[in-house]
Amino acid sequence: MTDPGGLERIDTSVAHPARRYNYWLGGKDNFAADRESGDAIAKIYPAIRTTALENRAFLRRAVEYLAKEAGIRQFLDVGTGIPTADNTHEVAQSIAPESRIVYVDNDPIVLTHARALLSSTPQGATAYIDADLRDPGTILADESARRTLNFDEPIALMLIAIVHFLFDEHHPRETVRRLVDALPSGSYVVMTHGTSDFVDPVLRAHGEAEIRAGRLRVDAVPRSKSELAVFFEGLDIVEPGIVPIVEWRNPVPEEDRPPLADAAMYGVVARVP
Known part of the structure; x- marks a missing residue:
């Protein structure tokens, strides 16, 4: 019997980043392993839920910039996550209904929800493909992606x-560059990335000790601003540059934003020359 949704591939005993992120955002599409992993990380870094919410707010602002100011009408969103409020196509199509979006994820639950919940405007289009960022060739060769997006016209790569x-x-770097190199001039790359640059040294040391002791399993690697800059060599970085996500074109007054340590991610938007 075939499994068109890929649900037989779900291993509920192992935490998945998309489902854990859903848990942090207050969603219900997660399993015990995701919640246990989420709670373990939150114990070391209590502000992780604030980080998740601020990351989502950055996504909204970045897509608004691309659709309103940069005139982008095509989006390739890799690592979609389980649908929640202000998804890429919702923000883009609220500004330009003709916008076309391809979502990419490797979690069958994400794809099942995406196909059920993420509907396009009549003028635009959305597609959802089962692929992994670590295999950019599969993403770029996907027939559905090629039908939905015109790779001769600017595309925003959302990471x-x-x-x-x-x-x-x-x-x-090579993986991301392969995707970037497939984009035409005038395209954009949008990225948020975890960092320990703003984390209290004592808290960071405690977390590292927990990892070494085997009490905390981490499936992500934080990078510094200089390490992140390597991904954007040769691209034109949009002002204000590589900055904390809470500082990127944020209309919220500085005094009302969470501390940088409570949203420990960098955000950046860059144009392909």
């Missing part, structure tokens, strides 16, 4: 809270 799941052995 929201996904690249930090690539360890050095996954060759993250």
Whole structure:
């Protein structure tokens, strides 16, 4: 018997980043392993839920910028996550109904929810493909992606809270560059990435000790601002540059924003020359 939704591939005993993120955002599409992993990380870094919410707010602002100011009408969103409020296509199509979006994820639950919940405007289009960021060739060759997006016209590559799941052995810079190199001039790359640059040294040391002791399993690698900058060599970084997500074109007054340590991620938008 075939499994068109891929649900037989779900291992509920192992935490998945998309389902754990859903848990942090207050969603219900997660399992015990996801909640246990989420709680373990929250014990070390209590502000993780604030980080998740601020990351989502950055996504909304970045898509608004691309649709309103940069005139982008095509989006390739890799690492979609389980649908929640203000998804890429909802923000883009609220501004430009003709916008076209391809979502990419490797979790069958994400794809099942996406196909059921993420409907396009009549003028635009959405597609959902089962692929992994670590295999950019599959993403770029997918027939559905090629039908939905015109790779001769500018595309925004959305890498929201996904690249930090690539360890050095996954060759993250080369992986991202392969996707970027497939984009035409005038395209954009949007990325958020976890960092320990703002984390209290004592808290960081405690977390590292928990990892060494085997009490905390971490499937992501934080990177510094200089390490993140390597991904954008040769691209034109949009102002205000590589900055904490709470500082990127945020209309919320500074005094009303969470501290940087409570939203420990960088955000950046860059144009392909």
